Amino acid sequence: MVAIIVHGGAGTIKKKERIPKVLNGVREAVLAGWKELKRGSALDAVEEAVKSLEDNPLFNAGTGSVLTLDGRVEMDAAIMRGKTLDAGAVAGIWGVKNPISVARKVMEKTDHVLLSGEGAVKFARLLGFEEYNPVTDERLKQWGELRKKLIEKGETRHWKKLNELITEYPEVLRSTVGAVAFDGEEVVAGTSTGGVFLKMFGRVGDTPIIGGGTYANEVAGASCTGLGEVAIKLALAKSATDFVRLGMNAQAASEAAISLATKYFGRDTMGIIMVDSHGNVGFAKNTKHMSHAFMKNGMNEPEVGV
Numbered sequence: 001m002v003a004i005i006v007h008g009g010a011g012t013i014k015k016k017e018r019i020p021k022v023l024n025g026v027r028e029a030v031l032a033g034w035k036e037l038k039r040g041s042a043l044d045a046v047e048e049a050v051k052s053l054e055d056n057p058l059f060n061a062g063t064g065s066v067l068t069l070d071g072r073v074e075m076d077a078a079i080m081r082g083k084t085l086d087a088g089a090v091a092g093i094w095g096v097k098n099p100i101s102v103a104r105k106v107m108e109k110t111d112h113v114l115l116s117g118e119g120a121v122k123f124a125r126l127l128g129f130e131e132y133n134p135v136t137d138e139r140l141k142q143w144g145e146l147r148k149k150l151i152e153k154g155e156t157r158h159w160k161k162l163n164e165l166i167t168e169y170p171e172v173l174r175s176t177v178g179a180v181a182f183d184g185e186e187v188v189a190g191t192s193t194g195g196v197f198l199k200m201f202g203r204v205g206d207t208p209i210i211g212g213g214t215y216a217n218e219v220a221g222a223s224c225t226g227l228g229e230v231a232i233k234l235a236l237a238k239s240a241t242d243f244v245r246l247g248m249n250a251q252a253a254s255e256a257a258i259s260l261a262t263k264y265f266g267r268d269t270m271g272i273i274m275v276d277s278h279g280n281v282g283f284a285k286n287t288k289h290m291s292h293a294f295m296k297n298g299m300n301e302p303e304v305g306v
């Protein structure tokens, strides 16, 4: 039994015309991963699926990443292998096209788990990742508009108000990407993001935190999306795999993980995708939308939804 599921972020998609494009993006990504999965590697499948989403400017990862309060792109990504617990991550990286591939290199080429900021950029260059500008015109425009709204409200220093902002401006939670796959032997999970729109300089979310936004072990894997601070405080990706260890399948565990997030932090905070080592997929959210797509043995076409 093999399976792969991807997500394109939890939040609210305000413009309805965006939905078919987003669904097409997650569909393409799951098919890119599926191709690799059929060759036998969940690790390659997750990397390829996430790269496909990073390269699609609709999503908030790689090209199209959102900007920080001070107008920079600082991207986070992580990948983890369930069989060996090998993990690699980058936090606050810039100037590269595919942070998920840099994260994989951290896992494979170093003794470390997480490289951040300038060190992560330096490492990427040493490994031959070329200089790349992931900022798109659309994101720059959105950044300008959102920042203007905040300034008009006298809220440039909203450092304690991110939750309120999300209710008022749901676009601050936006289209992070992730993938989880099982190749019959191993579960692998990966996540990549530009983070939360208008995040503080230097802020690191849940995505590159092993156990927070990304986790895999021998029973299951999980990739989270939503308000990163929530997933970090609940160690949500790891907690979700614990639910599988205690007997739930990937779907029940996803729902249990999201119930936890809702119980502690309210609605409109989190989404999750999972695969367990029986090849079951799971997904749940307490936001209005979370685009996703999955493929399993016996399916000819991906199932997609938002």
Ligand code: ASP
Pocket: 009, 010, 173, 174, 175, 176, 193, 194, 195, 196, 204, 205, 206, 207, 213, 224, 225, 226, 227, 228, 229
């Ligand atoms: N979880 C991401 C972060 O907090 C954002 C998102 O999923 O949209 O950085």
